[in-house]
Amino acid sequence: MKFVEKxxxxxxxxxxxxxxxxxxxxxxxxxxxxxxxxLSSVVSFCHRIIEATAPYVCAFKPNSAFFEVLxxxxxxxxxxxxxxxxxxxxxxxxxxxxxxxxxARNYAATVFDVYNFDAATVNPYLGYDSIRPFLAYxxxxxxxxxxxxxxxxxxxxxxxxxxxxxxxxxxxxxxxKIQAWNTEGxxxxxxxxxxxxxxARLRALCPDMFILIPGVGAQxxxxxxxxxxxxxxxxxxxxxxxxxxxxxxxxxxEFAEAAAREARRxxxxxxxxxxx
Numbered sequence: 001m002k003f004v005e006k007x008x009x010x011x012x013x014x015x016x017x018x019x020x021x022x023x024x025x026x027x028x029x030x031x032x033x034x035x036x037x038x039l040s041s042v043v044s045f046c047h048r049i050i051e052a053t054a055p056y057v058c059a060f061k062p063n064s065a066f067f068e069v070l071x072x073x074x075x076x077x078x079x080x081x082x083x084x085x086x087x088x089x090x091x092x093x094x095x096x097x098x099x100x101x102x103x104a105r106n107y108a109a110t111v112f113d114v115y116n117f118d119a120a121t122v123n124p125y126l127g128y129d130s131i132r133p134f135l136a137y138x139x140x141x142x143x144x145x146x147x148x149x150x151x152x153x154x155x156x157x158x159x160x161x162x163x164x165x166x167x168x169x170x171x172x173x174x175x176x177k178i179q180a181w182n183t184e185g186x187x188x189x190x191x192x193x194x195x196x197x198x199x200a201r202l203r204a205l206c207p208d209m210f211i212l213i214p215g216v217g218a219q220x221x222x223x224x225x226x227x228x229x230x231x232x233x234x235x236x237x238x239x240x241x242x243x244x245x246x247x248x249x250x251x252x253x254e255f256a257e258a259a260a261r262e263a264r265r266x267x268x269x270x271x272x273x274x275x276x
Contacts, residue, residue, distance in 0.1 A: 017058055178209075228274070
């Protein structure tokens with residue numbers, strides 16, 4: 001099944017546009033994990049989060065950095081975490097890969113052939129040849145950085161670019177390039193919730209493309225504004241990603257139950273935002 005089809009099916013089944021980001025930080029785990037081996041605690045913590053929140057999400061998004069930091073066994077831990085995700089919920093590999101030639105081909109093969117993720121975040125700033133190996137996997141989602149949620153995004157992404165007799169910010173030019181490359185319908189954009197006006201502009205430029213929207217919660221993005229700006233004409237094609245706000249909604253032994261309550265609350269608030 002193509003990523004876009006799997007995403008749409010999960011969204012319908014769970015009535016959700018919510019994606020839970022899996023960014024495990026052992027220093028923030030509840031007291032019950034104190035003294036446990038780091039690798040096993042990460043796997044156990046993530047498993048409980050996944051099992052508790054799966055009924056309320058359209059996707060999960062493990063962030064590679066939080067597993068790579070665990071050393072040589074980190075990717076095995078990631079594999080163990082992903083195995084518990086229900087097969088009908090898409091999994092987005094958040095590694096923001098970006099390189100050229102054989103390196104790009106190996107990154108794509110690792111993500112899609114070795115680990116069989118449904119989609120991946122990719123950095124497009126090296127140009128088309130750097131993402132072509134990912135696009136070759138036509139059934140997989142390729143989600144490209146466009147307008148990121150961090151404050152430093154303005155350093156480069158806002159720079160004016162003269163193109164086709166017009167002057168536009170770089171992130172708009174990037175979005176238009178990605179739209180042109182989206183011949184198989186498997187491209188998406190990463191656009192931060194912290195910039196809702198830019199998000200609305202990019203949705204207008206790319207009306208049919210799916211958009212991954214991080215930055216709600218700990219980064220201060222406005223949920224309602226982001227939802228209204230990011231969904232397509234049918235109220236879909238938006239993936240609202242929340243990590244810390246769900247993972248660490250509770251700090252006691254009932255952390256998974258707290259995560260489930262927060263995921264359900266956010267899932268419901270997203271659709272309330274569409275009605276408001």
